[in-house]
Amino acid sequence: MLNAFSSPPIYSKYVKLPRADDPIPPAIRDNPKFYPFFEGAIGAIDGTHIVCTPSADERDVCRNRKGFTSQNCLVCCDFEMNFTYVLSGWEGSMADATLYHDARMSDFAIPAGKYYLADAGFPSCLQLLVPYRGQRYHLAEWGRAQTQCVFLFFSFLFVD
Amino acid sequence: MNAQEVFNLRHAQLRNVVERIIGVLKRRFRILVVPPQYGMNIQARIPPALSCIHNIIRKLDPAELDDIEAASLQSDAAPGSIGSIVDSVPTRSDHAQMSAMQDRIARDMWDNYVGERARRGQPITT
Numbered sequence A: 001m002l003n004a005f006s007s008p009p010i011y012s013k014y015v016k017l018p019r020a021d022d023p024i025p026p027a028i029r030d031n032p033k034f035y036p037f038f039e040g041a042i043g044a045i046d047g048t049h050i051v052c053t054p055s056a057d058e059r060d061v062c063r064n065r066k067g068f069t070s071q072n073c074l075v076c077c078d079f080e081m082n083f084t085y086v087l088s089g090w091e092g093s094m095a096d097a098t099l100y101h102d103a104r105m106s107d108f109a110i111p112a113g114k115y116y117l118a119d120a121g122f123p124s125c126l127q128l129l130v131p132y133r134g135q136r137y138h139l140a141e142w143g144r145a146q147t148q149c150v151f152l153f154f155s156f157l158f159v160d
Numbered sequence B: 001m002n003a004q005e006v007f008n009l010r011h012a013q014l015r016n017v018v019e020r021i022i023g024v025l026k027r028r029f030r031i032l033v034v035p036p037q038y039g040m041n042i043q044a045r046i047p048p049a050l051s052c053i054h055n056i057i058r059k060l061d062p063a064e065l066d067d068i069e070a071a072s073l074q075s076d077a078a079p080g081s082i083g084s085i086v087d088s089v090p091t092r093s094d095h096a097q098m099s100a101m102q103d104r105i106a107r108d109m110w111d112n113y114v115g116e117r118a119r120r121g122q123p124i125t126t
Helices: A002-006 A010-014 A056-062 A096-106 A152-158 B003-028 B046-060 B062-073 B092-119
Strands: A041-051 A070-077 A083-091 A115-117
Touching: A002 A010, A002 B046, A010 B046, A041 A083, A041 A096, A041 B003, A056 A083, A070 A096, A070 B003, A070 B046, A083 A096, A083 B046, A115 B003, B003 B046, B003 B092
Parallel strands: A041 A115
Antiparallel strands: A041 A070, A070 A083
16 A cells, blocks of 8 residues: 555656646736746745654664654645655755755756745755745735744754 | 845745645644654655645545546646756856846835735835
């Protein structure tokens, strides 16, 4: 079962990278706050820690910056809440930027002119659009914005 | 408010989807929160498998029948339509080019934001 869902043909049928000729996602196209500004965005990318139980000799490399043992997974999704790319199995001590580079060197293809939205833990490069540093990074716009804001100071901790 | 803040705000709103999908996956499949005692090679395959199942559920939801029909009509990917694999680390010029685009988007958004506030008769707060 595990093999069936985590390898071709089933996995590759349902977890697919976006293509260059895919239309602009409705979530962007139909929202004047996002369109046309983010018309090149094809998804969002993030790293997430999944708790794991490594063997004794793997335990140290799996310990993450939060103190528990984990595998760090790189996750991409489209704006319709579908996964489009998952890289798993990296030790929890690995930074998101490292995972990204590893994925890009193997099978994570991004069409020319397109990019993913990433947080400040990722490198700024042609395929990733990251937030401005040192500015508020809000979760809500207009009205509630002043009470709900997140500052970016964490990001400096794990950026190369 | 300034252009960079508006950019960050909208960036966060759109990027939020990836936080949500990870939350959904971990709530739906508790194995991701309470790990099993398998070897790491097995544990490493669990997140992709569950992501796949998540996508299948998204597809099988009756409200998404249109998607399934659209998917069955799609032909195989034409050469060059998938994109390329990177063959080197990002260069300074990559970084500069993307920064310029970031600035361009932020500037356009700011104009849009200022215009929207003016239309509503609301002042820009700092």
